[in-house]
Amino acid sequence: MDPAALSVALLAVIAPLAEARREGSSAGLTAADLPLERPKNRDHGDWASNAALKLSKVVGANPREFAAEIAAGLEAVDGVASVEVAGPGFINIRLDAAAAGALAKLIVDQGAAFGTNETRSDEIINLEFVSANPTGPIHLGGTRWAAAGDALARILASQGAKVTREYYFNDHGAQIDRFARSLVAAHQGDPTPEDGYGGAYIGDIAKRVAEAYDGDIDALDADAKQEAFRELGVNFMFGEIKQSLHEFGVDFDVYFHENDLHDSGAVERAVARLRELGHIFEADGATWLRSTAFGDDKDRVVIKSDGNPAYISGDLAYYLNKRERGFNRCIIMLGADHHGYVQRLMAMCAAFGDQPYVNLQVLIGQMVNLVRDGQPMRMSKRNGTVVTLEDLVEIVGVDAARYALTRSSADSNLDIDLDVLQKRTNDNPVFYVQYAHARTHNVARNAHASGVERSEFAPELLAHESESALLGALQEFPRILAYAAEVREPHRVARYLEELAGLYHRWYDNCRVIPQGDAPVEPVHRTRLWLNDATGQVLRNGLTLLGVSAPERM
Numbered sequence: 001m002d003p004a005a006l007s008v009a010l011l012a013v014i015a016p017l018a019e020a021r022r023e024g025s026s027a028g029l030t031a032a033d034l035p036l037e038r039p040k041n042r043d044h045g046d047w048a049s050n051a052a053l054k055l056s057k058v059v060g061a062n063p064r065e066f067a068a069e070i071a072a073g074l075e076a077v078d079g080v081a082s083v084e085v086a087g088p089g090f091i092n093i094r095l096d097a098a099a100a101g102a103l104a105k106l107i108v109d110q111g112a113a114f115g116t117n118e119t120r121s122d123e124i125i126n127l128e129f130v131s132a133n134p135t136g137p138i139h140l141g142g143t144r145w146a147a148a149g150d151a152l153a154r155i156l157a158s159q160g161a162k163v164t165r166e167y168y169f170n171d172h173g174a175q176i177d178r179f180a181r182s183l184v185a186a187h188q189g190d191p192t193p194e195d196g197y198g199g200a201y202i203g204d205i206a207k208r209v210a211e212a213y214d215g216d217i218d219a220l221d222a223d224a225k226q227e228a229f230r231e232l233g234v235n236f237m238f239g240e241i242k243q244s245l246h247e248f249g250v251d252f253d254v255y256f257h258e259n260d261l262h263d264s265g266a267v268e269r270a271v272a273r274l275r276e277l278g279h280i281f282e283a284d285g286a287t288w289l290r291s292t293a294f295g296d297d298k299d300r301v302v303i304k305s306d307g308n309p310a311y312i313s314g315d316l317a318y319y320l321n322k323r324e325r326g327f328n329r330c331i332i333m334l335g336a337d338h339h340g341y342v343q344r345l346m347a348m349c350a351a352f353g354d355q356p357y358v359n360l361q362v363l364i365g366q367m368v369n370l371v372r373d374g375q376p377m378r379m380s381k382r383n384g385t386v387v388t389l390e391d392l393v394e395i396v397g398v399d400a401a402r403y404a405l406t407r408s409s410a411d412s413n414l415d416i417d418l419d420v421l422q423k424r425t426n427d428n429p430v431f432y433v434q435y436a437h438a439r440t441h442n443v444a445r446n447a448h449a450s451g452v453e454r455s456e457f458a459p460e461l462l463a464h465e466s467e468s469a470l471l472g473a474l475q476e477f478p479r480i481l482a483y484a485a486e487v488r489e490p491h492r493v494a495r496y497l498e499e500l501a502g503l504y505h506r507w508y509d510n511c512r513v514i515p516q517g518d519a520p521v522e523p524v525h526r527t528r529l530w531l532n533d534a535t536g537q538v539l540r541n542g543l544t545l546l547g548v549s550a551p552e553r554m
Helices: 003-021 051-059 063-074 097-113 140-158 174-188 200-212 222-247 258-263 266-276 311-324 336-351 389-396 398-406 429-449 465-487 491-510 523-545
Strands: 047-049 080-086 090-095 124-128 162-169 254-257 280-283 286-289 300-303 329-335 360-365 368-372 375-377 414-417
Touching: 003 047, 003 051, 003 063, 003 465, 051 063, 051 090, 063 080, 063 090, 090 097, 097 465, 097 523, 124 140, 140 162, 140 329, 140 360, 140 368, 140 389, 140 398, 140 465, 140 491, 140 523, 174 200, 174 222, 200 222, 222 389, 254 258, 258 266, 258 311, 266 280, 266 300, 266 311, 286 336, 300 311, 311 329, 311 336, 329 336, 336 360, 389 398, 398 414, 398 429, 398 491, 429 491, 429 523, 465 491, 465 523, 491 523
Parallel strands: 124 162, 124 329, 162 254, 329 360, 368 414
Antiparallel strands: 047 090, 080 090, 280 286, 286 300, 368 375
């Protein structure tokens, strides 16, 4: 019996009890209103519910007395071994071995679909992440968002959401001009401009531009040469960024060019829309958004007095563009230096008549530090200033990099110990989880060679303490995915996989799938093979959602 089936059984018990106590009190009650949780102490049972506490006021009952009535009804449900009332009205439920063990076959039968559902099918999500300026390789902060953003996209899609991965391509503004000047300087053998970009990659890109230009680039005047290096240089740099992300397992559905906002009149349309809504005013020769009406600390200039658009104008146009494309959830992943920007973005969202933190959500990621031999690693071979995506992958590989960057909450600073990630030991979390998956396949191969097949299934035989714990963890997978999607935190999946791997290794040490010596194959061995394969399936499903491979041999 999985949590969904138990919730339905709980509803079937509670609805008539609530109706009998107060007419109409069960109207509209659904299984989703009756939460189930795994008790922290397994001695308290397999599942716990606070339904009696939650509904006691509605039905006009003493919570503990109402819980006792619910417990009596649940004990009559097939698959429920016992029910106890604890504290002021908590209900602890213990399933019989057969009901708990049935989950193993369910997981194997559902395969890659186990844990997925359509509960978020009404969410049409634009997930914007990385969006690093095309002025250099992706640094560690962007790499963290690449791993976490792609994992979040996969998790949201597993819950039915329609997700578009989007990269906002900053090809407009002062940073691009500084990049172009740096390329020109490198081509001419001049020193890097004071506000320019350094590193070997600048010389590499400059050389490629000169070779690719159709004509004599040195014959151009200064402005034309600057424009040639800007156009070709940005394309080459962004091509390298896209290739690096692709090799990292991250591809985007949309690459949105900032220039398009300014060339298409999108800024003017956004201002016109806000003016219609009454939130635009003129002062000091400039055009302003009255953002203080929506919680911002000050009103914002949208069009400066010289007629040029202010920075926020692009945000207004881009947000409206996303909403016009049909997205009802716009999620933006930003670096730690943008923390103070959230308030004005939410004011912008509200000014358009949308709901902040619903139609628009902003996730802030903190810094990443690499540690080697106990010391911070700060310099890149190619970039010359900061460590990049390519540096990290070269040292530890894609799997270890993605897992390490995803397994911690993005809103906390992260120190990655490169020495640990290069070890093939249990100290290395990605190795620990991947090895558990590989072990399930090794067990299955050895079982097949020994004549143990999944030809019968007797779930009541899965009664060992380690089997109960493993089944309990497997039951949690759908809930973990649903919660990770809800709070936008993919690290919860990684931490769950580590816990599951630990319980599997413990089960492996205690329960044999293959008979010992010349002993015959018995139903318990065949049934345990189902549990072994179910665990492998869940580990594989979870690793896939994190964008990490699930090797069959290690």
